[in-house]
Each structure stands twice: as structure tokens, then as C-alpha cells.
Amino acid sequence: MxxxxxxxxxxxxxxxxxxxxxxxxxxxxxxxxxxxxxxxxWRLQALDDDVARAGLRAALDAPRVLFTSPMAVRAAALLQPLRPAEDQQWFAVGAGTAAALRRAGAGDVAAPRRMDSEGLLALPGLQRLDGIAVGLVTAPGGRGTLAPALQARGGEVRRADVYRRIPxxxxxxxxxxxxxxxxxxxxxxxxxxxxxxxxxxxxxxxxxxxxxxxxxxxxxxxxxxxxxxxxxxxxxxxxxxxxxxxxxxxxxxx
The missing domain is CATH 3.40.50.10090 (Rossmann fold)
Structure with missing residues (x-):
């Protein structure tokens, strides 16, 4: 049988x-x-409070905006529409995050072939920032090298924690x-x-x-x-x- x-x-x-x-x-x-x-x-939990909403508004007003994961995109989209302005540059840490942004209606964004923080930081639009504000849409912890590297290049980092990791x-x-x-x-x-x-x-x-x-x-x-x-x-x-x-x-x- x-x-x-x-x-x-x-x-x-x-x-x-x-x-x-x-x-x-x-x-x-x-x-x-x-x-x-x-x-x-851990498990991931989207945040829906005044702090998250205010942080996201500030981040999305920056000339350059980085999303660090597909979950960052999904959580942000629950708080407000994701539509880049014509004079903005939006970045994704990798192909999965870029695909999530496209599904959310953000259109094409820049993403590195090397899908990690180092690859993201190598993109031409993130080299000499010299006082340019950069929105970082992310979660507490993780991608710990991004904010210091952007600040070292002269960027004003506007961090938006839109989800959290629950151990x-x-x-x-x-x-x-x-x-x-x-x-x-x-x-x-x-x-x-x-x-x-x-x-x-x-x-x-x-x-x-x-x-x-x-x-x-x-x-x-x-x-x-x-x-x-x-x-x-x-x-x-x-x-x-x-x-x-x-x-x-x-x-x-x-």
C-alpha cells in the first residue's frame, strides 16, 4: 500500500x-x-501611537528617506500613505523592502545589489550629506550602523521607530x-x-x-x-x- x-x-x-x-x-x-x-x-509588532506617527511624519518630510525592512514599510503604511515627493529620494535596504514599497504605492526606489547596511551606505545618494535631513524608518535596535554612518557624513538623521521586536x-x-x-x-x-x-x-x-x-x-x-x-x-x-x-x-x- x-x-x-x-x-x-x-x-x-x-x-x-x-x-x-x-x-x-x-x-x-x-x-x-x-x-x-x-x-x-522575536515577533514583530507594528506601533500605532502618537510618538510613532510624529516620528514618521518627520522622517517622511526629509529629502532622503531610508526603509530598513519590509516590516518597516508595512508598519509605516498603516500609519500614513507612502508617496514620495518629486524632490525626494527614497531608499530600501534590499529587494524585499523595495518590493514592499512598490506594493504600498511608493513606486521605484533605490536599492543596493548588496542587500545589507553596507550596501545601502554605498549608494551614490547617501555619500556626502552635509546637513541634509535623512529619514530612517525602522525599529528600535537593528541596523545599528546606519544612523552613526549617516551622521558621520553630515546627515541629520530623523529616526522613526514604527514597529518593535518582542523577544x-x-x-x-x-x-x-x-x-x-x-x-x-x-x-x-x-x-x-x-x-x-x-x-x-x-x-x-x-x-x-x-x-x-x-x-x-x-x-x-x-x-x-x-x-x-x-x-x-x-x-x-x-x-x-x-x-x-x-x-x-x-x-x-x-
């Missing part, structure tokens, strides 16, 4: 994305015969999956704060086991952080998109 039970994945990616955002990585892994273990460091403990399901892991696995890394949070929250025995796994990172900076946290194998993905992280993981695990 035949069954429709799917085959067991040949390898796993440990996904550190926020709760509810693992599906793109799950689909990408499944296409390559892999699976994921969802180890969320989560590792789920019982994720802990059980890690303890029972018997297939090759790699850690997909796109957030320095996320990795720190997860490693601090894991039981000591599991943290030690996870450190033995290869890390697939979206930037050299992330791989350097992983090294300082005790990881010994690091591999660079082309960017932070789930498909790119999975492709690199599949190449070393498959």
Missing part, C-alpha cells in the same frame, strides 16, 4: 527569522530537498527538533541581534551543539559576529534573501 508521506528532508536550515516569517525559507529549502527548524528570536523564548518544538537533529544542518544568518538573542536563550548544551554547525551569513560583518560567538565555519551568501541563504546552505550540505 502506497502512502503520501513526504520524504524526510536530507538537510536542514535553522531559520532565525521572526515568528510568522519562516515560510519563504521553508519553501526555498523544500525545493532543494531540505527542511527548516524555525527558531524565532520570544525558544519554542518547545524547536528545542526538540534541535535535540533530535540527525541530518546535516546550517544556521541561516541575516540579523546580528537575532543570533545574539537565540544563542543567549538556548540551553547551554544546545548552544554548544549549534556552534558546531556551519553558518551561512548575508555579510562579512555577520560572519565575523558568528566567529566571536564561537562558530568556526562561515559561508557567505550573495544577499539576505531566504532563497539566497538556502542556496548557499544547499551547496555545502547537499
Amino acid at each position: 502506497s502512502t503520501n508521506t513526504p520524504p524526510m528532508p536530507a538537510w536542514y536550515v535553522i531559520s532565525l527569522r521572526p515568528r510568522g516569517q519562516h515560510e519563504p525559507m521553508r519553501r526555498a529549502a523544500a525545493r532543494r530537498g531540505g527542511g527548516i527548524i524555525a527558531l524565532s528570536p 520570544l523564548p525558544p519554542s518547545a518544538r524547536a528545542l526538540a527538533a534541535l535535540r533530535g537533529l540527525s541530518r546535516p544542518a546550517a544556521v541561516a544568518l541575516s540579523s546580528s541581534d537575532g543570533l545574539r538573542r537565540v544563542m543567549d536563550a538556548l540551553p547551554a548544551d544546545l548552544a554548544a551543539r549549534v556552534r558546531l554547525l556551519p553558518v551561512v551569513g548575508a555579510s562579512d560583518r555577520l560572519l565575523e559576529l558568528a566567529s566571536t560567538l564561537g562558530f568556526t565555519q562561515g559561508f557567505r551568501a550573495s544577499d539576505a534573501r531566504p532563497a539566497s541563504l538556502v542556496e548557499t546552505a544547499a551547496s555545502i550540505l547537499g
Whole structure:
């Protein structure tokens, strides 16, 4: 008698994305015969208060506006329409954020090929700011290099925190999956704060086991952080998109 039970994945990616955002990585892994273990460091919550609204108004009035994630776009769009003025320049940290802005009605925005803070800061429109106001639409924590770098270039940073990260403990399901892991696995890394949070929250025995796994990172900076946290194998993905992280993981695990 035949069954429709799917085959067991040949390898796993440990996904550190926020709760509810693992599906793109799950689909990408499944296409390559892999699976994921969802180890969320936090969930994301849009802010809807006077502070967030005032900060966003000020940020969107700046001549140049940066959005640091798709969630920043979605949360901002809940507070007010996203329509760049003709004399403004809007920037997205990567392709996913740019796509979210297009869906929100913002039209085309500048986005780097290298989808991280360093790539964003390399764009021509963000070089010599010399007193130009720059709106930074983001969340508390994360992308910590952006504001100081923009200020160092003479920019007046107008920060708008439009969502927040609510820390989560590792789920019982994720802990059980890690303890029972018997297939090759790699850690997909796109957030320095996320990795720190997860490693601090894991039981000591599991943290030690996870450190033995290869890390697939979206930037050299992330791989350097992983090294300082005790990881010994690091591999660079082309960017932070789930498909790119999975492709690199599949190449070393498959």
C-alpha cells in the first residue's frame, strides 16, 4: 500500500527569522530537498501611537528617506500613505523592502545589489550629506550602523521607530527538533541581534551543539559576529534573501 508521506528532508536550515516569517525559507529549502527548524528570536509588532506617527511624519518630510525592512514599510503604511515627493529620494535596504514599497504605492526606489547596511551606505545618494535631513524608518535596535554612518557624513538623521521586536523564548518544538537533529544542518544568518538573542536563550548544551554547525551569513560583518560567538565555519551568501541563504546552505550540505 502506497502512502503520501513526504520524504524526510536530507538537510536542514535553522531559520532565525521572526515568528510568522519562516515560510519563504521553508519553501526555498523544500525545493532543494531540505527542511527548516524555525527558531524565532522575536515577533514583530507594528506601533500605532502618537510618538510613532510624529516620528514618521518627520522622517517622511526629509529629502532622503531610508526603509530598513519590509516590516518597516508595512508598519509605516498603516500609519500614513507612502508617496514620495518629486524632490525626494527614497531608499530600501534590499529587494524585499523595495518590493514592499512598490506594493504600498511608493513606486521605484533605490536599492543596493548588496542587500545589507553596507550596501545601502554605498549608494551614490547617501555619500556626502552635509546637513541634509535623512529619514530612517525602522525599529528600535537593528541596523545599528546606519544612523552613526549617516551622521558621520553630515546627515541629520530623523529616526522613526514604527514597529518593535518582542523577544520570544525558544519554542518547545524547536528545542526538540534541535535535540533530535540527525541530518546535516546550517544556521541561516541575516540579523546580528537575532543570533545574539537565540544563542543567549538556548540551553547551554544546545548552544554548544549549534556552534558546531556551519553558518551561512548575508555579510562579512555577520560572519565575523558568528566567529566571536564561537562558530568556526562561515559561508557567505550573495544577499539576505531566504532563497539566497538556502542556496548557499544547499551547496555545502547537499
